[in-house]
Amino acid sequence: MPKTKLQGIIFGLLMSVTMAYGMEVYNVALKEGGLSQMTNHVFWDALLEAAYMWLFVFVFSNLWGNRIGHKLADKICRAEDSPFLHTLFISGCTVLIMCPTMSAVAAVLFSVILGGGSWDQLPAYWVATVLKNFPMVLLWNLFAAGPVTRLLFRRIFARQLAEA
Template sequence: MPRTKKQGVIFGLLMSYVMAYGMEVYNIAIKQGFNLNIGGFSTMTNHVFVSAAIEASYMGVFVFITSSLWGNRIGAAFAARHTDPHKDSPYFCRIMRQAGTVAIMCPTMSLIASILFNLILAHANPINLPAIWVGTVIKNLPMAFFWNMFFAAPFTHWLFDKLFPNP
């Protein structure tokens, strides 16, 4: 875990971009017709990974800013309310913090993505923003949760520990 402000920024950037990239792969694949229920693997192409890298390059900035401003703080408050570090395992406390952060960050980033991709780039009617946003949250929340729990957080912790080994 980060021990200095600089390490905290680096950890936050790593987590932000790993989350952004995974969510962009997911959303671009869905947009291109990927669907597990109808043999969706045939619609998944390498182009998805390249397009996701391009979109994640700027969406990661939004993730970093919003997580720094309120996502991480609210996630920490959620964990503090539902765990006791003296009684609960450190792993459980970390999982609860991740869950709290995802519960705030997914609706936040879904709103940003709804505005950016639907209103600004696709010129959708602004009156439909609430429906677009709710649909985006419903679609993204399960993926955001599981991506964070099983890949983004473990990978980011592993990479951070390689970059900054404990003395």
């Protein structure tokens, strides 16, 4: 969808922020006792965590997440065959790479450094984080963050996209 380097950066920033915030809402709610116990303060606490987590998402997605996700998606479906399916496969394959990556970041930050856990248990923290987050991150990407990001991107660059 982005046609220029600047558009790619803006798209990446939008996606990083929407993904980080949505996943932080989910994880903060789980920490506070589960989704059935969720209260409004979860949104604020998630905003505080997302204020720095989006940066990790942006950096790692640009270093390898997007590239590998696109290459995997291209092996499954070509954009010429079905642009819609190709977009879905790109989203899914990028999640396949980014969920374990961001789960490693979260395991180090929240389970070891801030949580006081043991570095010896890091593999277990990481696997538990991947298993807890993967279903939600996939659904959030496909049905919320992805569509919202594409909508915002099309609105921001409406004139440039119409000219192209």
